[in-house]
Amino acid sequence: MIRAACQKDLPDVVRLALCLWPGHKPEELHEECADLLQKGALFALYGTPDGLPVAFAQCQLRHDYVEGTESSPVGYLEGIYVDPAFRGKGVARELLHFCEDWARGQGCREFASDCELTNTESLHFHLHTGFREANRIICFCKKL
Numbered sequence: 263m264i265r266a267a268c269q270k271d272l273p274d275v276v277r278l279a280l281c282l283w284p285g286h287k288p289e290e291l292h293e294e295c296a297d298l299l300q301k302g303a304l305f306a307l308y309g310t311p312d313g314l315p316v317a318f319a320q321c322q323l324r325h326d327y328v329e330g331t332e333s334s335p336v337g338y339l340e341g342i343y344v345d346p347a348f349r350g351k352g353v354a355r356e357l358l359h360f361c362e363d364w365a366r367g368q369g370c371r372e373f374a375s376d377c378e379l380t381n382t383e384s385l386h387f388h389l390h391t392g393f394r395e396a397n398r399i400i401c402f403c404k405k406l
Contacts, residue, residue, distance in 0.1 A: 264360045267305035267318070272296055274315040275305050282343035298316075298322070306360045307346070308353050317344040317353050321361040323368055330396025331372045337365025339375035358391055 267275050276291045283291070298320070299305065308317035313329060319342040323335040344353045362373050377384035379400075386395055389395070 263311075264308050266358055266364070267299065267307050269296065269299060270354060271305070271307060271315070272299070273316060274307060278315060278318040278343050279320070279341070280305075282341050303340075304364050305365070306357050308348075308357055316348050317357060319354075319361050320359040321364060323370065324374070328372075328374045329376075330394075331374055331389070333371045334370065335370055337368065337370040337373040338364065339373070341372070347355070354387060355391055360392055376393075 272295060275295050276288055279291050279295060280286065280288060295305065302323075304319075304321040306319045306321065307315040309315045314357075320340040322338050322340055324338045325335045328334075328336040328338065339358065342354055342357055350384060365373050374396070375388060377388060379398065
C-alpha cells in the first residue's frame with residue numbers, strides 16, 4: 263500500500279501536501295514537488311486498496327548540519343500527512359518506516375525531523391515513533 267511517488271503522481275502529492283501546508287498555492291507546491299522529485303527526494307504515498315492515495319510523507323537527504331546528529335547525510339522527514347479518515351490506524355508509522363528504509367538505502371545512519379513548538383500532535387507522533395528531542399529553539403527575524 264506504500265510506494266514511492268513518481269512524476270505522474272504529482273497531482274496526488276500536491277493535493278495531499280496542500281492539506282499539510284494549506285498556506286501554499288497549488289502551482290507553487292507543484293513546481294517545488296516536481297523539482298524535489300527530480301533531485302531525488304522521496305514522496306511516499308499510502309494508497310487504499312483501490313489505489314487512491316490518502317497519505318504521504320516527504321523525505322530528503324540533508325548534507326548540512328542537522329540538530330542532534332553526528333553523521334552526514336541524514337535522512338530527514340520534511341512532512342507527513344494522513345487523511346483524517348485514516349488516522350489512528352498506523353498509517354503514519356508505516357510511512358515513517360518506509361522513509362527510514364529509504365534513508366538507510368541512501369547510506370544514512372541517522373534520521374531526523376522537526377515540528378513547531380505548538381504542534382503537540384506532531385510532537386506526540388515523533389516521540390512515540392522513536393525520535394528523541396534534540397533541542398528547542400525560538401527563531402527571530404527582522405526587516406532591514
